[in-house]
Amino acid sequence: MSATRRIRFTLNGQAAAAEIGTHETLVEVLRDRFALFGARESCSQGLCGCCTVLVDGHAVSGCLFLAAAADGVKIQTIEGLASGERLDPVQEAFLECGAFQCGFCTPGFILMTRQLLDENPAPSEDEIRHYLSGNLCRCGAYPEIIEAVKLASHKVKSRTPGGAAP
Amino acid sequence: MSATAKAGQIGRSLPRLEGRAKVTGRAEYIHNLRLPGMVHGKIFRSAVAHGRIRRVDTAAAKALSGVFAVVTSDDIRKVISNPYYGPAFHDQPILAIDKVRHVGEPVAVVLAEDPHVAEEAMRLIIAEYDELPAVTDEVEAMTSTVIVHDALKPAGIFPDLKHLEGRKGTNVALDFHLRRGDVKQAFAEATHVFEHTFRTQPVMHTPLEPMVSAAEPGDGTLTIHTASQSPSFVRMEVARLLGWPENRVRVKTAFLGGGFGAKLYIKLEALVAALALLARRPVKISLAMDEQFFTITKHPSTFRIKSAVDKDGRVTARECEVWWNGGAYADVGPRVTQKSGFTAAGPYDIDNVAIDSYALYTNRPPAGALRGFGIPQLVWAYESHTDMIARALGIDPVEFRRRNILRDGRPQATGTVMKDAAIDKVLDRLVQRLGWSRPFDRGQGSVKRGRGLAVGFKASIAPTTSVAILNLYADGSCGLYCSTVDMGQGSDTAMAQIAAEVLDIPAETVRVVHPDTDVTPYDMATLGSRSTYHMGHAVKRAAEDARVKIDALKADLGVPPGSNVPLAELFRRKYGMQAGNIVGVGSFVPSYASPDHDTGLTPNATPFWMVGGTGAEVEVDTETGHVRVARLINVADLGTPINPRIVETQLSGGAIMQLGFTMQERMEFADGQLLNPNLADYKIPGMRDLPARIESEAVDAVERGGPFGAKGVGETATFGVSPAIANAIDAAVGVRLTELPLTPEAVYRALRKAGR
Numbered sequence A: 001m002s003a004t005r006r007i008r009f010t011l012n013g014q015a016a017a018a019e020i021g022t023h024e025t026l027v028e029v030l031r032d033r034f035a036l037f038g039a040r041e042s043c044s045q046g047l048c049g050c051c052t053v054l055v056d057g058h059a060v061s062g063c064l065f066l067a068a069a070a071d072g073v074k075i076q077t078i079e080g081l082a083s084g085e086r087l088d089p090v091q092e093a094f095l096e097c098g099a100f101q102c103g104f105c106t107p108g109f110i111l112m113t114r115q116l117l118d119e120n121p122a123p124s125e126d127e128i129r130h131y132l133s134g135n136l137c138r139c140g141a142y143p144e145i146i147e148a149v150k151l152a153s154h155k156v157k158s159r160t161p162g163g164a165a166p
Numbered sequence B: 001m002s003a004t005a006k007a008g009q010i011g012r013s014l015p016r017l018e019g020r021a022k023v024t025g026r027a028e029y030i031h032n033l034r035l036p037g038m039v040h041g042k043i044f045r046s047a048v049a050h051g052r053i054r055r056v057d058t059a060a061a062k063a064l065s066g067v068f069a070v071v072t073s074d075d076i077r078k079v080i081s082n083p084y085y086g087p088a089f090h091d092q093p094i095l096a097i098d099k100v101r102h103v104g105e106p107v108a109v110v111l112a113e114d115p116h117v118a119e120e121a122m123r124l125i126i127a128e129y130d131e132l133p134a135v136t137d138e139v140e141a142m143t144s145t146v147i148v149h150d151a152l153k154p155a156g157i158f159p160d161l162k163h164l165e166g167r168k169g170t171n172v173a174l175d176f177h178l179r180r181g182d183v184k185q186a187f188a189e190a191t192h193v194f195e196h197t198f199r200t201q202p203v204m205h206t207p208l209e210p211m212v213s214a215a216e217p218g219d220g221t222l223t224i225h226t227a228s229q230s231p232s233f234v235r236m237e238v239a240r241l242l243g244w245p246e247n248r249v250r251v252k253t254a255f256l257g258g259g260f261g262a263k264l265y266i267k268l269e270a271l272v273a274a275l276a277l278l279a280r281r282p283v284k285i286s287l288a289m290d291e292q293f294f295t296i297t298k299h300p301s302t303f304r305i306k307s308a309v310d311k312d313g314r315v316t317a318r319e320c321e322v323w324w325n326g327g328a329y330a331d332v333g334p335r336v337t338q339k340s341g342f343t344a345a346g347p348y349d350i351d352n353v354a355i356d357s358y359a360l361y362t363n364r365p366p367a368g369a370l371r372g373f374g375i376p377q378l379v380w381a382y383e384s385h386t387d388m389i390a391r392a393l394g395i396d397p398v399e400f401r402r403r404n405i406l407r408d409g410r411p412q413a414t415g416t417v418m419k420d421a422a423i424d425k426v427l428d429r430l431v432q433r434l435g436w437s438r439p440f441d442r443g444q445g446s447v448k449r450g451r452g453l454a455v456g457f458k459a460s461i462a463p464t465t466s467v468a469i470l471n472l473y474a475d476g477s478c479g480l481y482c483s484t485v486d487m488g489q490g491s492d493t494a495m496a497q498i499a500a501e502v503l504d505i506p507a508e509t510v511r512v513v514h515p516d517t518d519v520t521p522y523d524m525a526t527l528g529s530r531s532t533y534h535m536g537h538a539v540k541r542a543a544e545d546a547r548v549k550i551d552a553l554k555a556d557l558g559v560p561p562g563s564n565v566p567l568a569e570l571f572r573r574k575y576g577m578q579a580g581n582i583v584g585v586g587s588f589v590p591s592y593a594s595p596d597h598d599t600g601l602t603p604n605a606t607p608f609w610m611v612g613g614t615g616a617e618v619e620v621d622t623e624t625g626h627v628r629v630a631r632l633i634n635v636a637d638l639g640t641p642i643n644p645r646i647v648e649t650q651l652s653g654g655a656i657m658q659l660g661f662t663m664q665e666r667m668e669f670a671d672g673q674l675l676n677p678n679l680a681d682y683k684i685p686g687m688r689d690l691p692a693r694i695e696s697e698a699v700d701a702v703e704r705g706g707p708f709g710a711k712g713v714g715e716t717a718t719f720g721v722s723p724a725i726a727n728a729i730d731a732a733v734g735v736r737l738t739e740l741p742l743t744p745e746a747v748y749r750a751l752r753k754a755g756r
Ligand code: FES
Pocket: A040, A041, A042, A043, A044, A045, A046, A047, A048, A049, A050, A051, A052, A061, A062, A063, A064
């Protein structure tokens, strides 16, 4: 397990590079080299969504995604979602709806919701349940998460030019 | 709202104080912790359920490049001579000694800087065992010739376990007996007698932050960073193991990524402590998801319940025999056995009661507390039984419950008189929400609909102590120091609200300092829904103490008591500059009377009662056995909620967790091996497993003994879920399931067996 290679990528809008082991996963590299802890390893099997990060805009399970494959891509983590002090509307909605308890699953749900709303700005409750079915929350904050996704959808609409006034 | 709350901080749905940190991914968990010079530990585990260790060969593992050390129990004993731990029994070795008693028991540990190297080396360890016959069933363990522990080793701290010291040739770790009235006579005079047996399956908490602990050796000191619900206990127990005074061991926690009872007492802490002392450098062990299943589980149980009923449909006597499968190490099982024993006969007014509750050792992974301390297993049985009786007698299940319900002012099975337990109100609200008296759509074709309900109650774990310190700094801002662990239940926010109410300041300005035993005072543990009541009282008293001291300072400075001179200004006048502190201290331990050893009776079984009920509407597909929960209603008596919004999420979250234990979760064992220790094969509820509608309600109630009328929340919504759904299934299709989980296969088989 000693083979290493150098990868370059964009991390939350900034150029980044790292010397990585070819066996290392993206979530390990983010944690160990960049001190980014928002993507978290839990099930290690691509089943819980706690380790979700966006690679070129697509949600991936960081626990299964080999860091070597991140060469040349754009990575966004939960830490890069807010612009300065201003939270993303999805983060705001999760905060306002209290859509978490322990918060361990929260970054994964927020990033998945971000992707959902990018694809479908006004999802129905069924669509929300279906889209987020790959993320687990053992605290069972699901009712509040669904509420938060709906609120986020309103917020996104009202922030987009041409939408209702904020 | 409680009449004593005036500052508007109680009953306020304040968003969690740490919300921003959680939505930005910046909340602190021990999971994130890295220490300079740290090595990672990977545990080598037993592959057999019961066996004598013949040989553990670590040579190949040691030889792997990058391995720092490989440690077995021989090494552990160099730093801890008697390395057995546990809250009730000192029965669990830090690493297996001579024998292994369950699959997955830790046998050796590899230490390496690179966790991948540690894992690879772990796979090079070879262990050989002389396998022994294993006992896995709790009822068989009563009489089995397979004995898990040669002699019982109760921990000295519990006086009521002392008589078990050195007992040999038994798997019974504790037996609790309760006798009230004349059960024999009542059964002899009964018009009807009903007897049923119910079982529950092994399940696991699966917190998404898997268990994690690290230890850092200092100069004659040790700091343990751990995702623990009980930092004070960890310090006490590690100090005991090392033979050190408590002040040389420091235990720190952060937010927990879920706990649910899994992260209580000692899990990895004694191991990392010993490893750090051996390695003379920081050691961290982060369990993988699969390893959690071998570490702690929820008690599987068998419950035989028998009731005598008179001609008017009144239950006149009840006999309960409960066997708890505690696995290979007692953990807190004996407490589960005793405390749940108090209420095994259910929330009914029954004059003659006999309860026998047994904690059994078996060759299964240890069982401990899981969101309810045994209560969900009991309610599953007694509320299923209740419906079965009503059905057999042709009495409406709600009417039957009303005839027998336990009301305030009446003695419960232990003899303790009920107070502030809104059992009848909870039942009434369920009935109203379900529209019980209205006609109900019974479904069409192969899909049948039914509804059911269930009500349960729980005695709080007593007596336990909480201490809090409130520190007012020189600028007048406030720090609250308490060892309650926020694992998602929102305790930081609730405690801040209580302190703020007393001090008449906004709760969001209170800074809650996280557990650090060098800094925050003693707390028994964050468990059993005890914090709001116990720590809530301690915090309230600490804040009141601070207020008294502020008044004294005012008097000292000649400032009239009612004046609103800011605290910072008072400090400035007193010390001539921005300086000083006011420190308020509060502690709380409720009154309690131990049950009589022979009769189990006590006039004071608990400081407060938790009451929770569930109503369910289900749709059963008679062709596939598939059950869809269309509506799940959770109603609870929580006294006066401190934070209604957080309380509501606690209720729905607890119910959803119990829904998993009811419908889908089961640890599958074959030939002693656990087949599904991962989230692929052990499915916890996701979005698509949710009921179409889920509703939660706290009834209008006050707990007069609680801080601002409040009491505990965390476990309450778990009580009624399983029996409410089984009762609804019976109502829909006329089959009765007596074993959890209620899988499509189980329903299908029951339907076919009944010829439906
Ligand atoms: S840790 Fe990656 S999906 Fe669970």
